[in-house]
Amino acid sequence: MNSDPRRIVAAKRDGHTLDPEELAGFVREYADGEVSDALAAAFLMAALLNGLDDGETLALTRAMVASGDTIAFDAIDRVTVDKHSTGGVADGVTLVFAPLAAALGLSVAKLSGRGLGHTGGTLDKLEAIPGLRTDLAPAEIERQVADVGCVVAAQSPSLVPADGALYALRDATATVPSIPLIAASVMAKKLAVRTDLILLDVKSGSGAFMKTPADAVALASACRRLAEGWGRDTRAAVTDMSQPLGDAMGNALDVIEAVEVLRGQRGGRLRDLSVWLVGRAAQALTGGSHEEGMRRAADALSDGSALDRFRAMVAAQGGDPRAVDDPLAVLPRAPVVIAIGSDRDGVLAAVDAEEIGSASAGLGAGRMRKGEPIDPAVGIVMRPKIGDRLEAGAPIGEVHARDRDSADAAAARVLGALTVADAAVEPPPLVHEWMG
Numbered sequence: 001m002n003s004d005p006r007r008i009v010a011a012k013r014d015g016h017t018l019d020p021e022e023l024a025g026f027v028r029e030y031a032d033g034e035v036s037d038a039l040a041a042a043f044l045m046a047a048l049l050n051g052l053d054d055g056e057t058l059a060l061t062r063a064m065v066a067s068g069d070t071i072a073f074d075a076i077d078r079v080t081v082d083k084h085s086t087g088g089v090a091d092g093v094t095l096v097f098a099p100l101a102a103a104l105g106l107s108v109a110k111l112s113g114r115g116l117g118h119t120g121g122t123l124d125k126l127e128a129i130p131g132l133r134t135d136l137a138p139a140e141i142e143r144q145v146a147d148v149g150c151v152v153a154a155q156s157p158s159l160v161p162a163d164g165a166l167y168a169l170r171d172a173t174a175t176v177p178s179i180p181l182i183a184a185s186v187m188a189k190k191l192a193v194r195t196d197l198i199l200l201d202v203k204s205g206s207g208a209f210m211k212t213p214a215d216a217v218a219l220a221s222a223c224r225r226l227a228e229g230w231g232r233d234t235r236a237a238v239t240d241m242s243q244p245l246g247d248a249m250g251n252a253l254d255v256i257e258a259v260e261v262l263r264g265q266r267g268g269r270l271r272d273l274s275v276w277l278v279g280r281a282a283q284a285l286t287g288g289s290h291e292e293g294m295r296r297a298a299d300a301l302s303d304g305s306a307l308d309r310f311r312a313m314v315a316a317q318g319g320d321p322r323a324v325d326d327p328l329a330v331l332p333r334a335p336v337v338i339a340i341g342s343d344r345d346g347v348l349a350a351v352d353a354e355e356i357g358s359a360s361a362g363l364g365a366g367r368m369r370k371g372e373p374i375d376p377a378v379g380i381v382m383r384p385k386i387g388d389r390l391e392a393g394a395p396i397g398e399v400h401a402r403d404r405d406s407a408d409a410a411a412a413r414v415l416g417a418l419t420v421a422d423a424a425v426e427p428p429p430l431v432h433e434w435m436g
Helices: 005-013 020-031 037-050 054-066 093-103 122-126 138-147 161-172 179-191 213-230 252-262 269-286 290-302 305-316 353-365 404-416
Strands: 080-085 107-112 150-154 197-204 234-240 248-250 336-341 346-351 379-382 395-401 418-421 431-435
Touching: 005 020, 005 037, 020 037, 020 054, 020 161, 037 161, 037 179, 054 161, 054 179, 054 213, 080 093, 080 179, 080 269, 093 107, 093 122, 093 150, 093 252, 093 269, 093 290, 093 305, 107 122, 107 138, 122 150, 122 252, 138 150, 138 305, 150 305, 161 179, 179 197, 179 213, 197 213, 197 269, 213 234, 213 431, 234 269, 248 252, 248 353, 252 269, 252 305, 252 379, 269 290, 269 431, 290 305, 336 404, 353 379, 353 395, 353 404, 379 404, 395 404, 404 418
Parallel strands: 080 107, 080 197, 107 150, 197 234
Antiparallel strands: 234 431, 248 379, 336 395, 346 418, 379 395
């Protein structure tokens, strides 16, 4: 970039539209260490306050992709899908989706993230399995997709490094809640990995970053416009996160729940959304109706083929396969487990999912700051969903903790996050909108 990078910041500060080449140069120089964190932080704040239009957002995304390597999967002879969730509470869909889609003949290449704040991270969940590696090189990712049909790995330093640097800076400078910046960050990782389909699961509700369906639709639309600029097929579902999706909020606990779903032993919203999304992927990539794709997915849960793919994925990434066959024998377990009993009669009317996710993180299952260690054994299980009837004194879940005091405090937070009504309550829809 030939011009002074301060001009970029000043122009966006004053509400001007940035030249795409100059914006790309600014990002490139930041990734190379030639633009300071202070100046980049000023740019992010200006972008948060004044916005980025579609052209600017596309230029930012292209620059982030160009900052590192890409993966093309040229040697893969099956159709490929990359599924992404914007994050939520008890959202174990990726753990189910990847092997389930692979069992249907699709190939799943997934770059996942770690938990931050009240949201869980897929990498943290998988790393609760002894020995499992998520830091795979691009060549390892390609090989595993070819051999196993699915891989869930970390964003390596060689893939979109500019996004990694800008994401950390956004977190440190309170500039995360910008739809263009979120869309660019999400799609840079998706566009750096060449798949036949990008499937977005954009969460909406108390446990999501997007609190309303309208905001979630706006984010999904921004992501799809970026994909159109690259000629990539991208579909999006706006799904409900007004309550924890599954029952488990912890890392080993999430793995146990996912294994039970893959065994065909557990129903509920986690299972239903996983089947629904796999059905959409199959419909887009192999033809047939959504209903046919869902039926095939349900069959793969019943006949064990999805569980077989998960076992193969765990083994390929160095994990102990006993975590699939007997998870309680090998996964970390908390020394203190207490029951949560309902403190009143009535119908569950609303849930502050963010509060329950934060309570789980407070036990050590998540992190408040990027890079903090986590405890894979601790967490919260809460079984009732909106519309279910509660009885005073009846158990509704458990807290898994390191000590009794923290367990009691977390249980109190869970009960405080529940709104109970006398009359019947209609459960929220699982999917608010399909953008296919």
